[in-house]
Amino acid sequence: MLSKKTKYGLKALTYLAKQEGNQPVQISAISKDENISRKFLESILLTLRKNGFLGSKKGKLGGYYLLKDPKDIKMSSVMRILEGPIAMVPCVSLNFYEKCDDCPDETACTVHNLMTEVRDSTLHIFNNTSLADLIK
Amino acid sequence: MLSKKTKYGLKALTYLAKQEGNQPVQISAISKDENISRKFLESILLTLRKNGFLGSKKGKLGGYYLLKDPKDIKMSSVMRILEGPIAMVPCVSLNFYEKCDDCPDETACTVHNLMTEVRDSTLHIFNNTSLADLIK
DNA sequence: CTTAATTCCTATTATTCCGATAGGATTTAA
DNA sequence: TTAAATCCTATCGGAATAATAGGAATTAAG
Numbered sequence: 001m002l003s004k005k006t007k008y009g010l011k012a013l014t015y016l017a018k019q020e021g022n023q024p025v026q027i028s029a030i031s032k033d034e035n036i037s038r039k040f041l042e043s044i045l046l047t048l049r050k051n052g053f054l055g056s057k058k059g060k061l062g063g064y065y066l067l068k069d070p071k072d073i074k075m076s077s078v079m080r081i082l083e084g085p086i087a088m089v090p091c092v093s094l095n096f097y098e099k100c101d102d103c104p105d106e107t108a109c110t111v112h113n114l115m116t117e118v119r120d121s122t123l124h125i126f127n128n129t130s131l132a133d134l135i136k
Numbered sequence: 137m138l139s140k141k142t143k144y145g146l147k148a149l150t151y152l153a154k155q156e157g158n159q160p161v162q163i164s165a166i167s168k169d170e171n172i173s174r175k176f177l178e179s180i181l182l183t184l185r186k187n188g189f190l191g192s193k194k195g196k197l198g199g200y201y202l203l204k205d206p207k208d209i210k211m212s213s214v215m216r217i218l219e220g221p222i223a224m225v226p227c228v229s230l231n232f233y234e235k236c237d238d239c240p241d242e243t244a245c246t247v248h249n250l251m252t253e254v255r256d257s258t259l260h261i262f263n264n265t266s267l268a269d270l271i272k
Numbered sequence: 273c274t275t276a277a278t279t280c281c282t283a284t285t286a287t288t289c290c291g292a293t294a295g296g297a298t299t300t301a302a
Numbered sequence: 303t304t305a306a307a308t309c310c311t312a313t314c315g316g317a318a319t320a321a322t323a324g325g326a327a328t329t330a331a332g
Contacts, residue, residue, distance in 0.1 A: 002224040004291065007247050011238075014246045026307070035238035040292055046309070059300025060306045075250065088138040102147075102171035110150045110270040111143050114211065117265075121257040129253075134246040140320065162278070176321055182280075195329025196277045 006082040008036045009044045010134075013053070013078065017070040017131050024056070024063030044082070051081045070135065076126035086126060087119040094119075142218040144172045145180045146270075149189070149214065153206040153267050160192070160199030180218070187217045206268035215262055222262060223255040230255075 011034050016025060027045060031038040045064050048054045055067045066073075079086055080095055090098035091106055092115045099106075106112045147170045152161060163181060167174040181200050184190045191203045202209075215222055216231055226234035227242055228251045235242075242248050 001221075002247075002251065003289095007225065010247050010250075011245075024307095028307090037292060039294080042308080043292090043310095049308095056308065057300085058298075058308045060304095061301060062299080062307045064308090085137075089143065109147075111138075111146045114146070114261075114265060114270060115138065117261055118258055121261060122254055125250075125253055125257060129250060134250060139318095160278095164278090173321060175323080178279080179281095179321090185279095192279065193329085194279045194327075196275095197330060198278045198328080200279090 003083060004040075005044055006079065008034070008041055009048060009082045010078065011036070012041065012045060012064075013048070013066075013073065013131055014134055016054070016064065016066050017073075017135050019065075022065045024061070024065050026063040029063075047081065053078070053081075070132035071130050073131040074127060075129045075131075075134075076123060078131075079126055086123055087115060089115045092116050092119050094123075139219060140176075141180055142215065144170070144177055145184060145218045146214065147172065148177065148181060148200075149184070149202075149209065149267055150270055152190070152200065152202050153209075153271050155201075158201045160197070160201050162199040165199075183217065189214070189217075206271065207266050209267040210263060211265045211267075211270075212259060212262035214267075222259055223251060225251050228252050228255050230259075 012030050015030050015034060019025060027042050028038060030036065030045075031041045045054060045056075049056050049064065053067060053073065054064045056062065056064050076086065085093040085096035087093040087096075089100075089111065090096060091100045091103070091109075091112055100109075103109050103112070148166050151166050151170060155161060163178050164174060166172065166181075167177045181190060181192075185192050185200065189203060189209065190200045192198065192200050212222065221229040221232035223229040223232075225236070225247065226232060227236045227239070227245075227248055236245075239245050239248070
């Protein structure tokens with residue numbers, strides 16, 4: 001299941017990408033238009049900023065804006081920041097790998113092999129979809 | 137993330153599919169060989185039985201066995217029983233659909249559209265992989 | 273007939289994670 | 303100087319997950 005954090009984060013990015021120009025947009029505007037809890041959204045935008053997707057302007061008339069061209073924001077990177085691993089099991093994750101406690105031999109594990117296939121196909125989509133593609 | 141329930145369930149099905157003949161296999165044997173908590177596995181096998189994948193024999197020398205040919209056990213059906221929806225968001229699920237609270241218009245939702253793509257590709261794999269394919 | 277070994281069933285507990293909230297510090301435009 | 307915004311850290315409640323407990327029912331074998 002996709003967390004609300006990721007879902008809201010994607011909606012916020014979409015919202016910002018649709019803006020004319022690149023003026024700062026206030027949290028409360030996004031929160032209201034997209035029906036997202038204001039405080040929760042605040043924390044999400046903060047992590048997107050800390051990870052280089054967004055810039056912010058403080059104080060009155062402040063807000064958030066995209067730092068990169070939507071064409072250069074790949075879904076795979078957004079997903080990894082907000083959701084964490086793309087793979088369904090840690091032993092299959094490229095960026096968040098963890099060995100399973102059970103399972104002496106990964107290459108012989110049917111679950112591992114099946115989930116590798118799933119990861120590949122999902123990753124293919126996320127690597128080839130940008131924020132710009134979403135708003136087309 | 138794949139739940140342990142699903143992971144263990146898949147491992148147990150694999151284990152049973154690898155058996156010679158179709159003699160009942162005891163929970164404790166699977167539990168031991170696959171490093172799965174015995175009681176937890178017990179409840180998983182129970183749901184697999186109640187959903188028509190497994191048969192059981194009670195009493196001494198009892199155990200579980202496959203009811204169908206591994207070729208006829210599709211990953212999509214196993215996943216839906218053990219894990220629930222295959223889609224990452226309920227508004228995209230074919231078998232567990234739920235409308236989002238936010239989001240007035242699904243067809244205009246970028247998250248919805250992206251996740252539909254992901255569901256399609258994942259489902260394609262699960263629909264075209266059987267238990268027999270796993271043990272090849 | 274008795275015993276041991278097994279599944280069956282329901283309930284309960286422990287733990288973790290998620291979504292949301294709180295409240296004040298800091299910054300800035302007007 | 304004030305109002306409006308982001309920044310930051312901490313915390314909380316509830317839901318879901320993983321696991322455990324304990325006994326009832328069933329059956330093979332001696």
